[in-house]
Amino acid sequence: MELTTRKKEILKILVDSYIATAEPLGSKAIAERMAEKVSSATVRNELADLSEMGYLEQPHTSAGRIPSAKGYRLYVNELMERKDIDGEEADAIRATMQRELRGTDQLIARTGQMVSSFMDYPTYAVTDHREVATVRRFELLYVDALSVISVVMLSDSRVKSTLLHMELPLQEEALQSVSPLLNTHFTGLSQQQMHAKIMNLTDQVAPESFLLLNRVVDYAADLLEETSQKQVYVGGASQLLKIPEFRDLDKAHDLMHFMSDSSAQLPIPAGDAPMQILIGPENVSEALKESSVVVASYDIGDGMRGLVGVVGPTRMDYAAVAARLSFFAESLTKMFGKAQQLPPKEEQTP
Amino acid sequence: MELTTRKKEILKILVDSYIATAEPLGSKAIAERMAEKVSSATVRNELADLSEMGYLEQPHTSAGRIPSAKGYRLYVNELMERKDIDGEEADAIRATMQRELRGTDQLIARTGQMVSSFMDYPTYAVTDHREVATVRRFELLYVDALSVISVVMLSDSRVKSTLLHMELPLQEEALQSVSPLLNTHFTGLSQQQMHAKIMNLTDQVAPESFLLLNRVVDYAADLLEETSQKQVYVGGASQLLKIPEFRDLDKAHDLMHFMSDSSAQLPIPAGDAPMQILIGPENVSEALKESSVVVASYDIGDGMRGLVGVVGPTRMDYAAVAARLSFFAESLTKMFGKAQQLPPKEEQTP
DNA sequence: TTTAGCACTCTTTATCCCCGAGTGCTAACT
DNA sequence: AGTTAGCACTCGGGGATAAAGAGTGCTAAA
Numbered sequence: 177m178e179l180t181t182r183k184k185e186i187l188k189i190l191v192d193s194y195i196a197t198a199e200p201l202g203s204k205a206i207a208e209r210m211a212e213k214v215s216s217a218t219v220r221n222e223l224a225d226l227s228e229m230g231y232l233e234q235p236h237t238s239a240g241r242i243p244s245a246k247g248y249r250l251y252v253n254e255l256m257e258r259k260d261i262d263g264e265e266a267d268a269i270r271a272t273m274q275r276e277l278r279g280t281d282q283l284i285a286r287t288g289q290m291v292s293s294f295m296d297y298p299t300y301a302v303t304d305h306r307e308v309a310t311v312r313r314f315e316l317l318y319v320d321a322l323s324v325i326s327v328v329m330l331s332d333s334r335v336k337s338t339l340l341h342m343e344l345p346l347q348e349e350a351l352q353s354v355s356p357l358l359n360t361h362f363t364g365l366s367q368q369q370m371h372a373k374i375m376n377l378t379d380q381v382a383p384e385s386f387l388l389l390n391r392v393v394d395y396a397a398d399l400l401e402e403t404s405q406k407q408v409y410v411g412g413a414s415q416l417l418k419i420p421e422f423r424d425l426d427k428a429h430d431l432m433h434f435m436s437d438s439s440a441q442l443p444i445p446a447g448d449a450p451m452q453i454l455i456g457p458e459n460v461s462e463a464l465k466e467s468s469v470v471v472a473s474y475d476i477g478d479g480m481r482g483l484v485g486v487v488g489p490t491r492m493d494y495a496a497v498a499a500r501l502s503f504f505a506e507s508l509t510k511m512f513g514k515a516q517q518l519p520p521k522e523e524q525t526p
Numbered sequence: 527m528e529l530t531t532r533k534k535e536i537l538k539i540l541v542d543s544y545i546a547t548a549e550p551l552g553s554k555a556i557a558e559r560m561a562e563k564v565s566s567a568t569v570r571n572e573l574a575d576l577s578e579m580g581y582l583e584q585p586h587t588s589a590g591r592i593p594s595a596k597g598y599r600l601y602v603n604e605l606m607e608r609k610d611i612d613g614e615e616a617d618a619i620r621a622t623m624q625r626e627l628r629g630t631d632q633l634i635a636r637t638g639q640m641v642s643s644f645m646d647y648p649t650y651a652v653t654d655h656r657e658v659a660t661v662r663r664f665e666l667l668y669v670d671a672l673s674v675i676s677v678v679m680l681s682d683s684r685v686k687s688t689l690l691h692m693e694l695p696l697q698e699e700a701l702q703s704v705s706p707l708l709n710t711h712f713t714g715l716s717q718q719q720m721h722a723k724i725m726n727l728t729d730q731v732a733p734e735s736f737l738l739l740n741r742v743v744d745y746a747a748d749l750l751e752e753t754s755q756k757q758v759y760v761g762g763a764s765q766l767l768k769i770p771e772f773r774d775l776d777k778a779h780d781l782m783h784f785m786s787d788s789s790a791q792l793p794i795p796a797g798d799a800p801m802q803i804l805i806g807p808e809n810v811s812e813a814l815k816e817s818s819v820v821v822a823s824y825d826i827g828d829g830m831r832g833l834v835g836v837v838g839p840t841r842m843d844y845a846a847v848a849a850r851l852s853f854f855a856e857s858l859t860k861m862f863g864k865a866q867q868l869p870p871k872e873e874q875t876p
Numbered sequence: 877t878t879t880a881g882c883a884c885t886c887t888t889t890a891t892c893c894c895c896g897a898g899t900g901c902t903a904a905c906t
Numbered sequence: 907a908g909t910t911a912g913c914a915c916t917c918g919g920g921g922a923t924a925a926a927g928a929g930t931g932c933t934a935a936a
Contacts, residue, residue, distance in 0.1 A: 224900080327667065335677075417778055
């Protein structure tokens with residue numbers, strides 16, 4: 177059977193309405209909203225066709241139709257009017273970004289929180305490491321005989337540091353000997369390699385230096401471990417409860433639980449796509465089969481990208497969510513680019 | 527009217543049962559569970575007295591009684607059997623702690639997550655800074671002409687660092703001049719003081735050095751700002767939906783929203799109390815008036831304490847929650863103590 | 877002071893029934 | 907061949923009514 181323009185028009189009207197109201201729409205109401213004047217009977221025939229083709233579903237015999245996942249997919253791909261975020265909101269978002277994203281730490285959490293505050297749906301933010309980080313450089317700073325500051329610069333340009341406490345007192349000079357050792361033997365290695373290597377050095381170093389060495393390497397290894405796990409932020413979960421689809425407590429609970437406890441399985445855009453929309457059963461995770469996800473990626477620099485996603489009912493307002501999300505992603509890329517690039521080149525993504 | 531032993535016994539039976547089942551208990555059922563054999567009519571008389579004294583409430587005329595906030599308070603203070611966490615669970619918790627709490631970063635989030643996984647209720651974790659942090663020491667490390675690592679040690683012994691990008695190229699020697707400047711003029715200051723001071727130095731330093739100086743001070747000021755805000759972790763919110771009291775979507779939504787968005791107002795124990803229980807209307811925040819909170823504090827060292835709290839219905843199992851929470855708090859104090867204390871003194875809180 | 881008895885209250889649950897929205901089909905119309 | 911009008915049918919929602927059950931409060935007797 178063929179998908180005529182009129183069928184598409186009907187589908188669009190139906191999806192638009194269902195997105196707005198969460199109520200099935202009857203043939204009569206559809207007929208009234210159509211450009212060309214037709215009777216409800218005609219619409220009924222078309223609806224029957226659309227159902228047969230799998231674009232629509234019926235909750236029960238005597239209710240109106242609602243879109244199926246396949247219907248939403250068509251809507252998203254072809255029918256939906258691509259919205260742009262309105263100027264006022266864009267300004268508000270930019271302002272918040274300037275204000276919130278200044279610091280250095282917990283960028284993911286703060287990004288997520290901010291995105292969440294601009295969305296009517298639950299939101300998540302994660303990092304996606306394309307390559308495994310290694311240590312690029314070690315530095316040690318003397319504090320007192322029992323404490324040393326260890327500074328570690330990672331291959332992705334992040335710098336981490338901590339205060340280490342020693343059990344045995346150390347000469348300040350010991351640092352001078354341990355530091356080169358670290359930089360020659362322990363840069364560019366994976367966790368496992370680091371742990372393996374330190375075994376070999378046991379007898380080649382003075383005991384109190386070895387202790388320090390060990391401490392620093394442990395710290396660095398922990399860092400790599402920590403870094404390789406993706407950070408996740410989930411926010412706005414309470415919004416779920418305002419959505420009619422999740423009036424069912426069990427559904428709401430399952431989804432919330434999934435988002436906070438299995439957050440590692442939240443979708444990330446395939447390949448390098450800047451944005452992806454996953455509708456209902458297109459999701460891999462069982463818990464998301466009745467929900468949709470819109471997720472966008474932005475560039476953090478240094479081979480890392482960040483992801484922000486929105487979870488909602490299949491009925492969610494894809495156009496609006498996608499518009500906001502891509503605005504966020506673009507702004508974030510711009511912002512991180514600006515902050516981290518050395519030459520002050522403005523507007524790299526105009 | 528007097529609060530006889532029998533009245534207390536009845537109250538205890540009632541609260542115990544109500545905590546377990548969330549169902550009001552009738553006079554007949556209570557009579558059956560009492561040590562001394564009495565008739566339901568007697569119990570009814572006692573119940574009437576307890577109601578009059580304000581320890582009980584009646585949802586409606588012909589339902590059983592349920593405890594009032596005052597009733598729970600009496601129960602918590604006098605009647606409740608102080609439980610101890612059982613050995614098996616203690617082992618499980620200790621094991622998880624060893625495993626989860628090794629890293630260095632995001633300790634609060636990880637602590638919260640861990641506590642949450644052992645509780646059947648929503649959980650929060652926050653830091654409580656008793657004093658405002660200042661910078662104790664600055665260090666600069668040369669990377670290349672346009673990048674410098676800035677290391678900042680704070681008065682609470684935390685060490686933070688970042689990579690700074692310069693707009694103007696720098697000699698490695700410039701670091702030698704800026705570093706002492708930082709350490710003499712900018713240690714021990716508040717944010718505002720730092721910003722004020724840098725104004726005064728504008729003309730006293732070479733321009734490219736001033737740029738660096740400015741960058742480092744900005745970074746440090748941001749750090750202080752960041753540090754002074756309390757970090758908050760909220761977890762296990764989805765558990766709320768499994769609790770009969772929160773079957774009401776609006777109630778659940780309000781509480782969840784409060785926990786994640788107004789988390790700064792979550793209770794912390796008054797003074798130095800190691801643990802506090804707040805029952806229903808005893809809570810300051812409006813959103814918590816129908817819930818109870820159990821919160822415990824632990825010592826992180828360096829003038830900071832951490833807090834972990836549990837939010838539940840007024841009907842929550844205070845004995846079990848309190849037992850677990852104080853076990854957590856004690857273990858955490860021990861753990862942070864052990865990790866940070868210089869001499870290997872074991873068991874400082876036996 | 878305790879207990880048995882009893883009327884009364886109020887919620888919960890089930891059942892029935894009606895209403896309306898919406899469909900699917902047929903037959904007529906263009 | 908596509909469109910329309912007409913009509914019987916289906917199904918869920920909402921309201922009313924009724925019966926059941928749990929628990930109380932009060933009275934009067936032990």
